[in-house]
Amino acid sequence: MAMNYLQSVPKLKGRDNYDEWSFAAENLLVLEGMIHYIKPAVPGADIKIADDERTKAKLILTIDSGLYVHIKETKTSLELWTKLKNMFADSGLIVA
Structure with missing residues (x-):
């Protein structure tokens, strides 16, 4: 069933579709049931390494392979999520 969900997630291509x-x-x-790996509710919550690796793998499968060069060194799903957010989220700044 997870694969059906996975197919519904668009491939991340960059800033243009980061929000979606x-x-x-x-x-x-x-x-x-993996949201706590990227948004821990309690600092120091019980993070199982194998489950975190599965979470990271699921996220990577939703990312365009052209972006792999930017994320290959990330170690955890939270680190991956944060890196992508810093790279592509709209900061609200207007560049003149």
């Missing part, structure tokens, strides 16, 4: 991708990816992780 992050919304869909977050909801995929909610359905899979």
Whole structure:
């Protein structure tokens, strides 16, 4: 069933579709019971390494392969999520 959900998440291509991708990816992780790996509710919560690796893998499968060069060094799903957010989320700044 997870694969059906995974197919519903658009591939992240960059800044142009980051908002849509992050919304869909977050909801995929909610359905899979993995949202706490990218949004820990309690500092120091019980993070199982194998489950975190599965969460990271699911996210990577939703990312265009052209972006892999930017994320290959990330170690955890939270680190991956944060890196992508810093790279592509609209900061609200207007560049003149």
